Amino acid sequence: MLRILLKKQLMEVFRRFFYDAKKQRSRSKWQIILMFTLFAFLLFALLGGMFGTYAYTLCPSLVEANVAWLYFVIFSLMAIVFGAFGSVFNTFSGLYLSKDNDLLLSMPIPVKYIVASRLLNVYLLGLMYSSLVIFPAVVIYWLVAGLSFANFIGGLILVFIISLIVLILSCLLGWVVARLSLRFKNKSFLVVLLSLVGFAVYYVVYFQAHELISVLLQNATYYGESVKEMAYGLYMFGRIGEGDLLYTTLFLGITLGLTALVWLILSSNFLKIATTNTGEKKVIYKEKMSKRKPVFFAVLGKEFRRFFSSALYMLNCGLGTILITVLAVSMIVFGGDFLPPLKTEIDLVFPGLFMAGISAVLFSAASMNNICAPSISLEGKSVLIYQSLPIPPKTILHAKAFVQIILTTIPILFAVIPMITVIDAPLAEKGIVFLLVITYVFFYAYSSLWVGLMLPNLNWTSELIPIKQSAPVIISIFGSMGLTVIFVAFYFLLGFWLGLNIAIVLAIFIALYGGATFIIIHYFNGRGGKRFANL
Numbered sequence: 209m210l211r212i213l214l215k216k217q218l219m220e221v222f223r224r225f226f227y228d229a230k231k232q233r234s235r236s237k238w239q240i241i242l243m244f245t246l247f248a249f250l251l252f253a254l255l256g257g258m259f260g261t262y263a264y265t266l267c268p269s270l271v272e273a274n275v276a277w278l279y280f281v282i283f284s285l286m287a288i289v290f291g292a293f294g295s296v297f298n299t300f301s302g303l304y305l306s307k308d309n310d311l312l313l314s315m316p317i318p319v320k321y322i323v324a325s326r327l328l329n330v331y332l333l334g335l336m337y338s339s340l341v342i343f344p345a346v347v348i349y350w351l352v353a354g355l356s357f358a359n360f361i362g363g364l365i366l367v368f369i370i371s372l373i374v375l376i377l378s379c380l381l382g383w384v385v386a387r388l389s390l391r392f393k394n395k396s397f398l399v400v401l402l403s404l405v406g407f408a409v410y411y412v413v414y415f416q417a418h419e420l421i422s423v424l425l426q427n428a429t430y431y432g433e434s435v436k437e438m439a440y441g442l443y444m445f446g447r448i449g450e451g452d453l454l455y456t457t458l459f460l461g462i463t464l465g466l467t468a469l470v471w472l473i474l475s476s477n478f479l480k481i482a483t484t485n486t487g488e489k490k491v492i493y494k495e496k497m498s499k500r501k502p503v504f505f506a507v508l509g510k511e512f513r514r515f516f517s518s519a520l521y522m523l524n525c526g527l528g529t530i531l532i533t534v535l536a537v538s539m540i541v542f543g544g545d546f547l548p549p550l551k552t553e554i555d556l557v558f559p560g561l562f563m564a565g566i567s568a569v570l571f572s573a574a575s576m577n578n579i580c581a582p583s584i585s586l587e588g589k590s591v592l593i594y595q596s597l598p599i600p601p602k603t604i605l606h607a608k609a610f611v612q613i614i615l616t617t618i619p620i621l622f623a624v625i626p627m628i629t630v631i632d633a634p635l636a637e638k639g640i641v642f643l644l645v646i647t648y649v650f651f652y653a654y655s656s657l658w659v660g661l662m663l664p665n666l667n668w669t670s671e672l673i674p675i676k677q678s679a680p681v682i683i684s685i686f687g688s689m690g691l692t693v694i695f696v697a698f699y700f701l702l703g704f705w706l707g708l709n710i711a712i713v714l715a716i717f718i719a720l721y722g723g724a725t726f727i728i729i730h731y732f733n734g735r736g737g738k739r740f741a742n743l
Contacts, residue, residue: 225243267353277446330379330382
């Protein structure tokens with residue numbers, strides 16, 4: 209029974225490897241083997257190789273400085289963090305908020321088997337993620353320090369202990385995330401928030417890693433003694449990898465005891481966890497007046513709700529709003545210090561290039577929001593609802609475009625205004641840059657929506673397909689890159705070689721983008737609207 213339940217849990221995790229949702233059928237054996245082979249290569253060869261490279265960089269110096277325990281502490285902490293956060297989302301959905309709780313509890317299956325299968329599933333996923341970090345580190349240590357029976361057993365037990373710690377932390381963090389997700393009315397915001405925090409932590413660590421490694425290698429003995437004095441427990445833990453029998457036995461006993469405690473708590477409270485939903489409140493109907501809205505704003509509100517209801521949609525197509533906001537804050541805080549001297553240096557060699565460069569940077573920032581391209585495809589078969597309502601199709605198309613325009617224009621204003629305010633340039637040039645950026649925002653939104661209308665994909669089984677794998681998204685992304693390159697190239701052609709004033713060059717692009725936007729709007733008001741109505 210336990211084997212069957214565990215197999216079920218693992219097949220749910222790797223469902224995409226066994227089932228083709230697009231074709232709605234099971235994959236063939238060779239496809240399954242191929243997908244797992246590629247997955248193993250990407251996971252173990254690339255990620256494992258990356259952590260192995262870090263280990264090879266640190267290990268010789270730390271072993272030579274007689275602080276190999278510090279080496280194991282560093283990589284153990286990395287493995288615990290990587291393993292816990294790698295499996296936490298599966299933990300909260302698979303262990304605490306699984307959709308098949310009612311089905312399993314209605315069957316003659318002992319609760320202990322259900323709990324054991326889910327804990328084993330969490331353990332195996334945590335082991336997979338944590339071993340990507342700690343196992344290469346252990347192997348590198350064996351190669352550098354020499355393999356002995358003590359450090360061989362100690363290294364293997366260290367991998368096992370870390371996997372148990374990851375299991376305990378995953379259960380704890382998964383419970384916290386599950387409770388939060390029940391409290392949040394819109395769970396998509398929780399997923400987006402946690403993802404953004406993860407991205408931020410990753411990039412901070414990534415950009416600081418090289419400097420931290422250099423400092424550590426130069427002062428390995430000093431840092432080792434400091435850690436040993438302030439946190440002797442970490443020293444004891446690091447000694448496990450070196451094969452210290454006493455500390456290995458001590459930590460193995462502690463982790464096994466905590467794991468047993470987690471098992472007892474979950475097994476005794478599983479029925480309460482599976483059948484209680486503290487996040488849902490009883491809805492009491494209250495009659496109230498509803499204000500009448502213009503049709504356009506009603507449709508616009510519906511499109512915003514659609515966007516904010518999908519974490520996948522927000523993360524892949526609306527992350528530009530966050531990044532543009534970061535750019536805006538940077539310009540407000542630091543723009544006055546480096547933009548004026550940078551303009552002076554650039555304009556001495558390429559007159560007018562600075563203003564063109566600012567425009568190109570803002571074009572790229574605006575293009576990070578790609579909400580319109582998959583908007584029509586995301587309607588799927590529910591596009592019939594729009595078509596059945598007494599709403600002009602052009603109103604629907606304009607509302608879809610304005611979701612991207614609003615979410616892009618508001619933050620980009622806070623970026624462009626400080627940029628053009630602090631620089632020394634004629635007022636006409638500043639105004640033209642401002643108009644050009646706003647014109648590009650409208651052009652990119654309407655052109656992306658036009659591509660989505662020309663190449664819709666309404667037959668999908670997962671919204672991942674229209675958001676990440678559809679032709680409109682690919683065309684709009686690479687098209688925006690191409691437009692930015694063309695813009696810079698035309699500056700060199702018209703502004704640098706032919707000597708046209710940069711204001712004239714920018715005005716030409718305002719006319720081009722504005723004219724193209726007007727043509728698309730005219731198309732949406734006529735034949736484009738009819739095309740949408742007949743999808």
